Amino acid sequence: MIFTCRTFVPISPLLLNQLLPIKFVQQHQHLSQAKTNLTSLQSPVSLLPLPRFIASNSWWNWNWNSRRYCSGVVMASVNGVQDPQSISYLRQQEAAEIDEILMGPLGFSVDQLMELAGLSVATAIAEVYKPNEHNRVLAICGPGNNGGDGLVAARHLYHFGYKPYVCYPKRTPKPLYNCLVTQLESLSVPFLSVEDLPMDLSDSFDILIDAVFGFSFHGTPRPPFDDMIKKLVNLSNPDLRPSKSPAIVSVDIPSGWHVEEGDSSGDGIKPDMLVSLTAPKLCAKMFSGPHHFLGGRFVPPPIVEKFKLQLPAYPGTSMCVRIGKPPKVDISALRENYISPELLEEQVEADPFDQFQKWFDDAMAAGLKEPNAMSLSTAGSDRNLSSRMVLLKGFDKEGFVWYTNYESQKARDISENPRASLLFYWDALNRQVRIEGPVAKVSEAESEQYFHSRPRGSQIGAIASNQSSVIPNRQYLHQVYQDLEAKYSGLVLIPLLCRRGYLMILSHSQYLYFVLVKSLTSCFLL
Ligand SMILES: NC(=O)C1=CN([C@@H]2O[C@H](COP(=O)(O)OP(=O)(O)OC[C@H]3O[C@@H](n4cnc5c(N)ncnc54)[C@H](OP(=O)(O)O)[C@@H]3O)[C@@H](O)[C@H]2O)[C@H](O)CC1
């Protein structure tokens, strides 16, 4: 049995995209070795030690016919699963001091920070609890800024499609809080008094936001918050907890917990989710629920430096980042609520290319990331199928165009069997398009034009990359890249060399399927 371990070289993010196809291949003879590799790749970041890398993702596949495992590490802006041991935890005094510096010399206003904090809470909730399954949210808000975060989160959750309710028994008579209340009232968000709250919160709500106390909590809870916290404690007690109980989401601190010592008696709230703000407080070390997030993506370098903060990197444009691993899921239980509009025959264009253009435009308008990403499946003369993601680089009535090195595995497959299958999957639109047909090379002129339209680093990366071939190590690739950079430093146009190509065209479209996924009425074959 042969295992193939593939990994990408640690290079600058700029070059990363350009060198993504470059891999080095190591052969392993034993399954046990491959299992070891698999385990070590569970934390693939360790293979990418340079701090320039934000996060990484690993993939595995098993080719049944050749019984060959492949493992790999690809860079992506994925959710950073951050090691709870390696991040900073704040003492109560430090948290208060950071607040003061932010709102003093660093020029932030409390309104701003609260808005960002509440948005972080709402996005963390939306990441774990989908509004179609967890729609009714009760935000229990205390008298301080933690309560303000709850009010802001409730507003954002409304706009995310949830049905928020608010319990805000001790309103703070300051313009900021009055405005937050007015904003919620303008959305017709119901405000419930403590007396209005149902005895059993589990019947009426799917999510309870605990925004009662944050890092300024001290002593033991006083009325009316003592009873409210008791309700939350009962809900999180495994003996008293009803079978279907709402998820408890604590903002910054589980209310009632000591800010530094946590739930030392063990009688406190046991939230399912904790959203720490700015940096986790010491008590968060005792959090044992399944979802710990960090929010408050506003910490400027002076704070990081002064308090020597080790904070996880936020992925992409996200307002929150998960700390620790997500809980294991039962894959068979993963399901979406299949709600799609119907796709009726009279709605589709007679010409499949027009239909494709229409759906592609929709994908662009919806702001989907890389709507031109498609799975390309090929099979060589041995009939072994393989798929990989590539980018569509153009389409017209002649076909769909993408680029590849003519020495890659896909190109070898196509030279032996000039047919391919493309699949676009636009998840947010519940749509996919399948395209199947013959493949031909495009002209050299077109190929060359594309090559020279790429950024210079991509051109060099493409030449350096001898796809799907065995190379000794990462350093080799660095060296090849650097040598080529030096070689072409005086040249305006980098020559295309012999492995020019990078382009193939699907010239027929007799097999073009427009499929509405997650719907009963779905497939049109044009
Ligand atoms: N920099 C950031 O990360 C930001 C965090 N934000 C959020 O703000 C809170 C901290 O807010 P703060 O207003 O300082 O404090 P609290 O929300 O924890 O609550 C203070 C009020 O609670 C009362 N309190 C304290 N202890 C008790 C108790 N045992 N029983 C009843 N009431 C209590 C306190 O009253 P006192 O009379 O005791 O003073 C206050 O009225 C932080 O955790 C984040 O959630 C910002 O939103 C943005 C910046």
Ligand SMILES: [K+]
């Ligand atoms: K709280």
